[in-house]
Amino acid sequence: MQTSIIGYPRVGALRELKFASENYFKGEISIDELHQTGANLRAAHWKIQQENGIDYIPSNDFSFYDGLLDTACLFNIIPGRYQALGLSSLETYFAMARGYQGAQGDVKALAMKKWFNTNYHYMVPEITDSTSIRLAGTKLFDELLEAKQQDIVTKPVVIGPFTLLKLAKYTGVKQANDFVHDAAEAYAATLEQLNELGAAWVQLEEPALVTDLSPEDIALFTQLYDRILSAKGNVKVLVQTYFGDIRDCYPTLQALPFDGIGIDFIEGKQSLELVKQYGFSDDKVLFAGLVNGKNIWKNQYKRTLGVLQELSAHVKHIVLSSSCSLLHVPYTLQHETKLSDASKRYLAFAEEKLQEFAHLKVIGAQADPYAAIRYLQNEELFSSARFTNNEAVQAKAAALTEADFTRLPAFSERETIQKARFNLPLLPTTTIGSFPQTAEVRANRFAFKKGEISEEQYKQFNFEKIAACIARQEEIGLDVLVHGEFERNDMVEYFGESLDGFMFTEKAWVQSYGTRCVKPPIVWGDISRSKPMTVEYSAYAKSLTNKPLKGMLTGPVTILNWSFPREDISLKDSAFQIALAIRDEVLDLEANQIEIIQIDEAALREKLPLRKSDWQSEYLSWAIPAFRLVHSGVQAETQIHTHMCYSQFSDIIRDIDAMDADVITFEASRSDLAIIDVINECGFQTEVGPGVYDIHSPRIPSVEEIKLGLNRMLEKIDIAKLWVNPDCGLKTRGDKETWASLEQLVQAAKEVRATL
Ligand SMILES: Nc1nc2c(c(=O)[nH]1)N[C@@H](CNc1ccc(C(=O)N[C@@H](CCC(=O)N[C@@H](CCC(=O)N[C@@H](CCC(=O)O)C(=O)O)C(=O)O)C(=O)O)cc1)CN2
Numbered sequence: 001m002q003t004s005i006i007g008y009p010r011v012g013a014l015r016e017l018k019f020a021s022e023n024y025f026k027g028e029i030s031i032d033e034l035h036q037t038g039a040n041l042r043a044a045h046w047k048i049q050q051e052n053g054i055d056y057i058p059s060n061d062f063s064f065y066d067g068l069l070d071t072a073c074l075f076n077i078i079p080g081r082y083q084a085l086g087l088s089s090l091e092t093y094f095a096m097a098r099g100y101q102g103a104q105g106d107v108k109a110l111a112m113k114k115w116f117n118t119n120y121h122y123m124v125p126e127i128t129d130s131t132s133i134r135l136a137g138t139k140l141f142d143e144l145l146e147a148k149q150q151d152i153v154t155k156p157v158v159i160g161p162f163t164l165l166k167l168a169k170y171t172g173v174k175q176a177n178d179f180v181h182d183a184a185e186a187y188a189a190t191l192e193q194l195n196e197l198g199a200a201w202v203q204l205e206e207p208a209l210v211t212d213l214s215p216e217d218i219a220l221f222t223q224l225y226d227r228i229l230s231a232k233g234n235v236k237v238l239v240q241t242y243f244g245d246i247r248d249c250y251p252t253l254q255a256l257p258f259d260g261i262g263i264d265f266i267e268g269k270q271s272l273e274l275v276k277q278y279g280f281s282d283d284k285v286l287f288a289g290l291v292n293g294k295n296i297w298k299n300q301y302k303r304t305l306g307v308l309q310e311l312s313a314h315v316k317h318i319v320l321s322s323s324c325s326l327l328h329v330p331y332t333l334q335h336e337t338k339l340s341d342a343s344k345r346y347l348a349f350a351e352e353k354l355q356e357f358a359h360l361k362v363i364g365a366q367a368d369p370y371a372a373i374r375y376l377q378n379e380e381l382f383s384s385a386r387f388t389n390n391e392a393v394q395a396k397a398a399a400l401t402e403a404d405f406t407r408l409p410a411f412s413e414r415e416t417i418q419k420a421r422f423n424l425p426l427l428p429t430t431t432i433g434s435f436p437q438t439a440e441v442r443a444n445r446f447a448f449k450k451g452e453i454s455e456e457q458y459k460q461f462n463f464e465k466i467a468a469c470i471a472r473q474e475e476i477g478l479d480v481l482v483h484g485e486f487e488r489n490d491m492v493e494y495f496g497e498s499l500d501g502f503m504f505t506e507k508a509w510v511q512s513y514g515t516r517c518v519k520p521p522i523v524w525g526d527i528s529r530s531k532p533m534t535v536e537y538s539a540y541a542k543s544l545t546n547k548p549l550k551g552m553l554t555g556p557v558t559i560l561n562w563s564f565p566r567e568d569i570s571l572k573d574s575a576f577q578i579a580l581a582i583r584d585e586v587l588d589l590e591a592n593q594i595e596i597i598q599i600d601e602a603a604l605r606e607k608l609p610l611r612k613s614d615w616q617s618e619y620l621s622w623a624i625p626a627f628r629l630v631h632s633g634v635q636a637e638t639q640i641h642t643h644m645c646y647s648q649f650s651d652i653i654r655d656i657d658a659m660d661a662d663v664i665t666f667e668a669s670r671s672d673l674a675i676i677d678v679i680n681e682c683g684f685q686t687e688v689g690p691g692v693y694d695i696h697s698p699r700i701p702s703v704e705e706i707k708l709g710l711n712r713m714l715e716k717i718d719i720a721k722l723w724v725n726p727d728c729g730l731k732t733r734g735d736k737e738t739w740a741s742l743e744q745l746v747q748a749a750k751e752v753r754a755t756l
């Protein structure tokens with residue numbers, strides 16, 4: 001049995017690439033040093049895959065920022081405003097990723113969006129009417145040759161043309177269909193070049209195939225690949241899908257002359273059925289995604305072998321594959337010094353998953369796989385109880401009734417009460433919660449973790465940061481203040497560390513975007529709260545100001561979606577357990593005179609099923625109630641805010657309103673303001689704060705551009721319902737640009753108020 005990896009993580013086991021890139025951005029290391037870090041990581045990743053006997057090792061899965069951005073650059077999809085900066089190609093690439101403000105000009109970054117149902121983000125390629133899609137880059141080929149020099153045969157990987165055209169944003173009149181010819185030629189040229197270089201296989205990734213496809217989509221796909229596959233020569237083409245099943249195009253893929261089809265048997269609910277129903281062509285290889293690329297639990301060999309056996313009745317050539325790129329899991333358990341061996345044995349990060357491939361290969365080669373020692377050990381592991389139960393939590397969840405999910409009085413009555421209570425100006429200004437997590441803020445936490453300073457010293461530092469932050473917010477004239485979240489490593493990990501039922505790691509980093517990583521906690525049992533988690537810091541902040549102070553919590557859906565969930569109970573059950581715990585925190589904040597409480601649901605949209613038919617039944621039917629459960633117990637005069645990154649929720653706008661928050665802030669500055677129209681049309685009751693500038697870039701917005709945005713919003717949104725805020729938290733920013741930007745924001749709000 002052969003084995004294949006779709007993609008390997010690239011930031012480095014100790015985030016070497018993150019640190020090198022950030023140092024490069026700060027001008028502290030040279031471009032050569034950055035390139036060297038990249039080369040070292042690639043070499044290490046290829047080597048460990050080779051050592052574990054992986055037969056199809058990816059190359060070009062490495063990226064300095066994002067794989068779709070790499071693909072856009074490979075095919076010359078570089079908007080004129082970036083080309084006009086006249087920078088080197090890597091600098092142009094970083095300008096597209098991060099925006100650029102300097103001697104050569106002032107441009108915003110490309111839009112950034114969620115990569116399907118993950119916490120990874122891609123840069124949205126921007127195609128204008130004058131974009132000329134053609135093969136222009138060499139990275140794909142360079143990395144193939146680089147591996148070859150190290151005696152490693154790789155399978156070059158690149159995002160396929162269908163997914164590229166589907167995810168791109170079209171700024172002119174031309175649409176995807178107008179670029180079919182050029183895109184097909186560009187990919188055909190790529191295959192020709194790979195042919196010349198002697199590549200055996202190429203992996204074209206087409207995750208967009210697991211979404212709902214229209215007949216036009218299928219026609220687009222077919223048109224692209226009819227041309228591309230005619231150019232393949234000796235290169236074998238693997239069309240790789242992941243994150244779901246390909247029910248809308250399975251026969252289409254079988255009919256086209258692909259040499260391999262990669263199918264996800266973990267998230268693809270219908271994958272096995274499709275193979276059984278339609279069969280699988282003898283002249284193609286099935287890359288069967290059976291090792292979970294998204295979760296950190298050990299593979300249960302019994303299940304994997306069982307599916308392989310079922311498949312073998314229908315498929316002649318099978319390669320065992322990961323279900324998606326391993327980008328979405330951490331590197332290795334090796335640096336986890338605090339986890340017990342008892343818990344570690346249930347876990348498999350990327351490196352350990354490579355070992356699973358090696359084991360499965362050995363097991364599969366035995367006359368009786370089920371008698372193999374590795375198999376028996378694995379079965380024994382899965383026969384023991386893994387997760388911790390808490391009967392009190394289960395009883396509390398079982399006793400929930402409809403009333404627990406309903407906040408009274410109704411919204412409009414609360415709105416009146418709250419307007420009277422807070423007496424805020426029109427267009428009230430606020431922020432999303434976090435302030436810069438500067439090197440000193442992290443160093444303080446790091447010192448505490450290492451035991452170099454006492455808990456008291458650690459807290460004292462945070463109190464001082466809070467005091468300074470409150471003073472400065474008052475000084476620049478913000479209306480609703482926050483404490484700044486200096487005590488939080490991350491909005492999810494912090495709660496994971498504070499709640500019972502979670503396990504957390506030291507170095508288990510997963511890339512979220514660019515150089516930014518997260519360390520998702522692991523759900524390890526029933527979840528409960530043993531003590532208040534945020535009250536002390538919020539109450540302290542409140543004691544320093546007469547302005548309203550917004551307490552800051554993370555909601556249950558986001559905590560769950562940004563953790564690694566347990567496998568034995570439903571997501572709904574875990575979400576309700578978390579909701580009950582956060583509910584207690586909400587009530588404690590309220591009891592401590594915190595009049596406004598924000599419950600972030602930044603990840604609500606993320607796990608919306610990729611197929612619309614599953615939205616209500618599998619997700620929204622519990623996710624929205626889970627949020628209501630958190631805040632239904634507060635008084636009418638307590639104002640509940642929520643925050644969601646990204647404004648892509650036009651299609652679930654009623655569900656968002658049904659969360660029944662009093663105010664929602666969200667990202668709108670990077671995307672077009674289409675969401676504003678939808679809010680206007682659907683009679684959205686919740687007050688709204690569509691972000692007026694992009695915090696993902698160090699760029700400082702001008703007063704004029706903020707005013708322009710506000711005035712556009714005011715055309716559609718009732719002025720009594722509009723808030724003014726950045727589009728997300730400020731933790732990734734530096735102090736300087738943060739305060740400069742907020743001053744512009746407050747000034748813009750004042751100037752617009754003056755015109756009313
Ligand atoms: N979970 C999650 N998902 C999210 C978001 C989010 O905020 N959280 N936001 C959206 C965008 N994604 C983001 C993801 C990460 C970060 C981010 O800022 N990450 C930080 C790490 C944050 C963190 O956990 N910091 C820790 C650890 C810091 C650290 O690196 N410590 C060093 C030592 C530091 C020192 O020498 O002082 C170490 O452990 O080696 C802390 O502050 O305590 C980073 O990559 O730089 C921002 C946005 C969507 N998804």
Ligand SMILES: [Zn+2]
Nearest residue numbers: 602645728729
């Ligand atoms: Zn956000």
